[in-house]
Amino acid sequence: MSQVVRGRGRAGFIAGFxxxxxxxxxxxxxxxxxxxxGYSFTNWxxxxxxxxxxxxxxxxxxxxxxxxxxxxWNNLLLxxxxxxxxxxxALFFAFMVNAGGRGGAGGVQGVxxxxxxxxxYFFPQVLSLAILAVLFGAVYRTDExxxxxxVLIRLGIVDRLHPxxxxxxxxxxxxxxxxVVVWHGVGFYLVLFSAxxxxxxxxxYEAALLDGAGRAQTFFKVTLPLLWDSxxxxxxxxxxxxxxxxxxVSTMTSGQFGGGPDHHSxxxxxxxxxxxxxxxxxxxACAMGVVMLVLTMILSVIxxxxxxxxxxxx
Amino acid sequence: xxxxxxxxxxxxxxxxxxxxxxxSVPTMSFLSACASGGEDTTKGPDKGAVSKENPFGVAKGxxxxxxxxxxxxxxxxxxxxxAAFDKKWGTTSSHLGTQEITGKLQTRFNGxxxxxxxxxxxxxxxxxxxxxxSNQLADLTPVLDAPSLDDPAKTVRDTLIAGTxxxxxxxxxxxxxxxxxxxxxxxxxxxxxxxxxxTPPKTWDEFLAVCAKAxxxxxxxxxxQGKYPYYINVVIMDLxxxxxxxxxxxxxxxxxxxxxxxxxxxxxxxxxxxxVVEKDLLLPxxxxxxxxxxxxxxxxxxxAFIPSGSWLENEQLKQTPDDFxxxxxxxxxxxxxxxxxxxxxxxxxxxxxxxxxxxxxxGGLEFIRSMLSREWSTIFAQQANSLTVVKDGVDPGVKLRxxxxxxxxxxxxxxxxxxxxxYPDWYSExxxxxxxxSNELMAKRIQPKEWIKRAQAAVNKAAQDPxxxxxxxx
Numbered sequence: 183m184s185q186v187v188r189g190r191g192r193a194g195f196i197a198g199f200x201x202x203x204x205x206x207x208x209x210x211x212x213x214x215x216x217x218x219x220g221y222s223f224t225n226w227x228x229x230x231x232x233x234x235x236x237x238x239x240x241x242x243x244x245x246x247x248x249x250x251x252x253x254x255w256n257n258l259l260l261x262x263x264x265x266x267x268x269x270x271x272a273l274f275f276a277f278m279v280n281a282g283g284r285g286g287a288g289g290v291q292g293v294x295x296x297x298x299x300x301x302x303y304f305f306p307q308v309l310s311l312a313i314l315a316v317l318f319g320a321v322y323r324t325d326e327x328x329x330x331x332x333v334l335i336r337l338g339i340v341d342r343l344h345p346x347x348x349x350x351x352x353x354x355x356x357x358x359x360x361x362v363v364v365w366h367g368v369g370f371y372l373v374l375f376s377a378x379x380x381x382x383x384x385x386x387y388e389a390a391l392l393d394g395a396g397r398a399q400t401f402f403k404v405t406l407p408l409l410w411d412s413x414x415x416x417x418x419x420x421x422x423x424x425x426x427x428x429x430x431v432s433t434m435t436s437g438q439f440g441g442g443p444d445h446h447s448x449x450x451x452x453x454x455x456x457x458x459x460x461x462x463x464x465x466x467a468c469a470m471g472v473v474m475l476v477l478t479m480i481l482s483v484i485x486x487x488x489x490x491x492x493x494x495x496x
Numbered sequence: 497x498x499x500x501x502x503x504x505x506x507x508x509x510x511x512x513x514x515x516x517x518x519x520s521v522p523t524m525s526f527l528s529a530c531a532s533g534g535e536d537t538t539k540g541p542d543k544g545a546v547s548k549e550n551p552f553g554v555a556k557g558x559x560x561x562x563x564x565x566x567x568x569x570x571x572x573x574x575x576x577x578x579a580a581f582d583k584k585w586g587t588t589s590s591h592l593g594t595q596e597i598t599g600k601l602q603t604r605f606n607g608x609x610x611x612x613x614x615x616x617x618x619x620x621x622x623x624x625x626x627x628x629x630s631n632q633l634a635d636l637t638p639v640l641d642a643p644s645l646d647d648p649a650k651t652v653r654d655t656l657i658a659g660t661x662x663x664x665x666x667x668x669x670x671x672x673x674x675x676x677x678x679x680x681x682x683x684x685x686x687x688x689x690x691x692x693x694x695t696p697p698k699t700w701d702e703f704l705a706v707c708a709k710a711x712x713x714x715x716x717x718x719x720x721q722g723k724y725p726y727y728i729n730v731v732i733m734d735l736x737x738x739x740x741x742x743x744x745x746x747x748x749x750x751x752x753x754x755x756x757x758x759x760x761x762x763x764x765x766x767x768x769x770x771x772v773v774e775k776d777l778l779l780p781x782x783x784x785x786x787x788x789x790x791x792x793x794x795x796x797x798x799x800a801f802i803p804s805g806s807w808l809e810n811e812q813l814k815q816t817p818d819d820f821x822x823x824x825x826x827x828x829x830x831x832x833x834x835x836x837x838x839x840x841x842x843x844x845x846x847x848x849x850x851x852x853x854x855x856x857x858x859g860g861l862e863f864i865r866s867m868l869s870r871e872w873s874t875i876f877a878q879q880a881n882s883l884t885v886v887k888d889g890v891d892p893g894v895k896l897r898x899x900x901x902x903x904x905x906x907x908x909x910x911x912x913x914x915x916x917x918x919y920p921d922w923y924s925e926x927x928x929x930x931x932x933x934s935n936e937l938m939a940k941r942i943q944p945k946e947w948i949k950r951a952q953a954a955v956n957k958a959a960q961d962p963x964x965x966x967x968x969x970x
Contacts, residue, residue: 227629229626232631323784324781345780443932
């Protein structure tokens, strides 16, 4: 059998299996997209099957919507910081856990107690976002009953009469949320990177060791290049989390569907939801949805292009 | 682990699907929510004969579909009502008590198969103005004109507390029965005040003085539910209404260009509230607390006052110490106020609606009429610890808790001096914008003048709503 025939047969075989999922995908993902696109040109209230066509009014209003622009900016900030911080921390921990220790006789191993750390770091990942919101709600509570404020007040760093209003502080709120996401995500990516690191042959490390490479050099010259594929995938996944953020922002911050104080923690999804369900501007919200779709499409293309690199074979 | 260079590499596949995920995941959940069903043809049940006892023509043995908000009042009262209704009309009721009114009902409204009666309340209620604009609400005027179940010589309209009809009117139509009668103002612990020898203040200066004394005693003066600026807005708006009179209140509801800007009463009210912030008389940290957290702190004697409606007592039932002696206080007066101290915001809340496209609309209307009987009103008072809009609607045998009792007393003292804002029901977006401004004010991030500017901007924006011209009060 020639190469070509075999390839074609395989494609048909794969397509056969994909038919049912494809149909489901078309019905439940693509069709709503198309509908949304249609609704974005109407003044649909979301509570009635009747609406009028309003052309591009929704889109021109969106251009002038400062709240939405602020939300977009916050999403972009998160899009930069969530992947970067999470991946850096996860890489660091994974390296320390797998190859950071200095055993006797030139062996490559993790720091002492690395097995325990691997399990402990993974704990946050098993918590659902709803539990996370409650947990960190208690951490960030604005009176002395909050964990952070309680500790800071005991230490005498913060005045008991003027505790820090974490999530009600425009300059802090986004970073407080960022911390939650990072805390939640690091464990998972640590495990992911650990697995990738373990597939790197030990002899490469040993060769590096023999050549006198220190921890930092081993990391940057050996580990990171060999892990690039995993890092790239992680960045895309974390990008998803950063573009969404709806659950955390809407449950932890003030305002209808969150976004407070005064829109300082607004993300696109919360603005969309508020307009869709609370203000009865569902057509307008659909226009936001379309903008979100276009933006995320552009971003995912950029991410995949920018992180493309020659693969190192081993 | 190496790539073979032919076919799909496993990693490529993962990467591509991840990229697809990046596109779809965040948007998908919202977008798919947008999908609306087509309009179903609703098939009505057989109509019963219209008679004096059956003014809407309820068919015996039909079906009833009741959805109630299961919040502070629970939903036992509704179950008791449904049992009573089924007994009388031989109907089969299906009951749903939920907090997710929007989540459960939005698709049903869109699909043209809504329930027959809905208690549309809570944080996830479907906004009334939105439903009204989409012609989803049945006109309840026939219920008002029907004979009362207690006394057939009277119409239902005659048995209601004044203001109920106005409160439930949208664009000139009576579309929602706000069933629970609520008074708004400050609350304090009778025990704490007695212990400390404080007298309940009647003027804003006295109010500040008590707050200052509380601070000296190591407590907070004013607690408020900072995460939900709705509550502190009650104080600001009540101060405006009491200082500027009903005209000032109507100017806001009618979206006048000088509702806030250039209105001396509004500025004075905002400055008065800001004084609490400036003099540092707030409960520390209260700006970021939820309603449960702040109210519980207040129940633990950590603050002297808290603003709320009269649902507070039922809501805090478990957290309130037995000897707490919850007491209601009308919002104290600013100098030269047009309304007396006793004047209070009082109004009907917990809107019950009958959807226009309900399968058993006649049953829905009859259900509403039954709610306005003394029998059902008493059921509610017993099960939910609150008053209804039915005049004298509770059997005297029902003993009230101290907070509710003090609210009733305050209501009597107020007499005809009650007022109520309508803009929160009419303009959700404006309400939200003003709440955002209040949140900033309490956190000392904006000054009263800026608050006025932002509130006026919200009013001006709402005035552009084409529906605004139907919403007038005089």
